[in-house]
Amino acid sequence: xxxxxxxxxxxxxxxxxxxxxxxxxxxxxxxxxxxxxxxxxxxxxxxxxxxxxxxxxxxxxxxxxxxxxxxxxxxxxxxxxxxxxxxxxxxxxxxxxxxxxxxxxxxxxxxxxxxxxxxxxxxxxxxxxxxxxxxxxxxxxxxxxxxxxxxxxxxxxxxxxxxxxxxxxxxxxxxxxxxxxxxxxxxxxxxxxxxxxxxxxxxxxxxxx
Amino acid sequence: xxxxxxxxxxxxxxxxxxxxxxxxxxxxxxxxxxxxxxxxxxxxxxxxxxxxxxxxxxxxxxxxxxxxxxxxxxxxxxxxxxxxxxxxxxxxxxxxxxxxxxxxxxxxxxxxxxxxxxxxxxxxxxxxxxxxxxxxxxxxxxxxxxxxxxxxxxxxxxxxxxxxxxxxxxxxxxxxx
Numbered sequence: 226x227x228x229x230x231x232x233x234x235x236x237x238x239x240x241x242x243x244x245x246x247x248x249x250x251x252x253x254x255x256x257x258x259x260x261x262x263x264x265x266x267x268x269x270x271x272x273x274x275x276x277x278x279x280x281x282x283x284x285x286x287x288x289x290x291x292x293x294x295x296x297x298x299x300x301x302x303x304x305x306x307x308x309x310x311x312x313x314x315x316x317x318x319x320x321x322x323x324x325x326x327x328x329x330x331x332x333x334x335x336x337x338x339x340x341x342x343x344x345x346x347x348x349x350x351x352x353x354x355x356x357x358x359x360x361x362x363x364x365x366x367x368x369x370x371x372x373x374x375x376x377x378x379x380x381x382x383x384x385x386x387x388x389x390x391x392x393x394x395x396x397x398x399x400x401x402x403x404x405x406x407x408x409x410x411x412x413x414x415x416x417x418x419x420x421x422x423x424x425x426x427x428x429x430x431x432x433x434x
Numbered sequence: 435x436x437x438x439x440x441x442x443x444x445x446x447x448x449x450x451x452x453x454x455x456x457x458x459x460x461x462x463x464x465x466x467x468x469x470x471x472x473x474x475x476x477x478x479x480x481x482x483x484x485x486x487x488x489x490x491x492x493x494x495x496x497x498x499x500x501x502x503x504x505x506x507x508x509x510x511x512x513x514x515x516x517x518x519x520x521x522x523x524x525x526x527x528x529x530x531x532x533x534x535x536x537x538x539x540x541x542x543x544x545x546x547x548x549x550x551x552x553x554x555x556x557x558x559x560x561x562x563x564x565x566x567x568x569x570x571x572x573x574x575x576x577x578x579x580x581x582x583x584x585x586x587x588x589x590x591x592x593x594x595x596x597x598x599x600x601x602x603x604x605x606x607x608x609x610x611x
């Protein structure tokens with residue numbers, strides 16, 4: 226993806242958005258039961274919160290309760306198993322910094338149905354807001370490009386993010402979208418019931434009836 | 435085995451059992467002892483096999499694949515297994531995902547690297563304290579039975595399983611001057 230005025234090259238130029246708000250916006254673009262893997266902590270807390278609706282909570286979400294750094298690998302596994310379904314990994318900056326090699330694996334597989342969304346607030350927010358490396362010069366979009374993910378860009382603002390998600394949902398990936406986010410608390414807390422989470426997710430993917 | 439049929443090597447038996455059980459996705463971090471198995475699997479279009487940067491990543495890929503309806507097995511050596519305690523304890527076991535693993539055993543029966551020897555001692559205690567089923571495969575005539583029964587059990591009970599390939603089976607890695 227070539228940088229345009231709407232998709233600035235550097236992290237510094239991207240607008241600081243809100244995690245719940247952009248998660249909610251992303252979900253409004255999902256109309257084909259796309260799988261969403263929420264990374265550890267606040268990334269999946271706001272996914273949980275944003276997925277509540279009058280018909281019950283969205284089933285095609287998986288919420289990690291540990292295994293920090295594995296949102297992208299889990300999403301790659303789902304994408305390999307179900308090539309007709311788009312799969313999205315929602316991962317924080319602290320988490321992806323732990324597992325940078327996985328972006329190279331995604332690029333090497335050229336996994337066309339995989340979308341990585343990085344929620345970057347530059348902090349280990351859940352442990353007290355200590356700075357991550359992205360606040361000290363590491364640009365995850367640039368790292369992703371250097372690992373071979375050519376279609377990687379920062380979202381300039383909310384409307385740019387929605388445009389990029391739409392494009393990633395219709396054109397071949399893999400894609401990586403960087404989103405700078407603020408340090409607001411998540412709206413809710415994910416229910417910590419791992420077997421239920423796994424069971425619901427598998428039913429949502431049609432693997433279990 | 436039928437009379438007169440040529441005896442299969444351990445890696446041929448493993449490949450055949452994986453196919454019987456539709457275990458088709460094989461992320462790995464390579465190891466010299468596993469090389470014949472990796473080469474066999476990569477040359478067979480039934481399998482999707484590729485190297486990952488780190489064992490944790492392979493575990494995540496296998497977990498996602500399971501939830502998406504594809505069976506996977508992760509290949510690594512003993513020192514690689516030592517990086518997985520947190521992922522087994524926070525993903526595979528509590529979420530009831532039958533993570534399947536093959537570990538080529540180093541650190542024993544002629545090990546020449548003290549680091550390998552020491553890290554190998556952490557492997558079975560980690561498996562035991564997480565109550566993960568594991569078998570050390572030492573004999574060619576037991577390979578098929580152990581793999582076949584244990585994969586069935588992992589899938590039926592939604593529990594991880596680890597196959598430890600002993601140097602008694604594979605020959606291991608020997609000291610090179």
